[in-house]
Amino acid sequence: MLKGLGQLGDMAKMMKQAQAMQEKVTKLQEDLNTMMVTGESGAGLVKATATAKGELKGLDIDPSIFDPNEKEVVEDLILAAIKDAQAKAQDRAQREMGKITEELGLPADMKLPF
Template sequence: MKNLGDMMKQVQAMQSRMAEMQAKLEQSTVTGQSGGGLVKVTLTGKGAMTKLEIDPSLLKAEEKDILEDLILAAHADAKGKSETMMAEEMQSVTGGLALPPGFKLPF
């Protein structure tokens, strides 16, 4: 049963690192952009949008559809960066514990 005890210690250490990682992700931000920087979206590491910047040159009624597309593209860019950052953090947390394929954290 020594193996089980060691595994439980690893799990407890991982839980502690997970809590730290989640706090870090909440404080971290990523910015995605589209249209050559005309539209920028800032997300937290957990994916919450905290800021939207739109260049004034896009604020024309006839360019409404373009602006909407650029906002969606900037959000997708930021979301991809946020997911990459989260995956890297998860790798650092779970690095010492082999997880079964398909097993995802946080639960």
């Protein structure tokens, strides 16, 4: 055969891999909207549920913390639970993306766009 055709085959393989990666990333972005994480504060007295994209979906607050004299404490617990949920969402999204990069043989710390 002609010399150089091997490079064309490599290019076609790379294009297929790129397309496969794009499809997986697109699917993951959709899946992150349905993956849920729960952040907690106050030993579970306040729980915040969010998607793995970080969108807050719900709050669960134990009624025992509703003391008018403790308003600031309750607000702090709510904020802490939300921040915990957002941190867990970011971690989950990174772990899921890491699975894709690993499957494709890319470096684990390679940052792909979301």
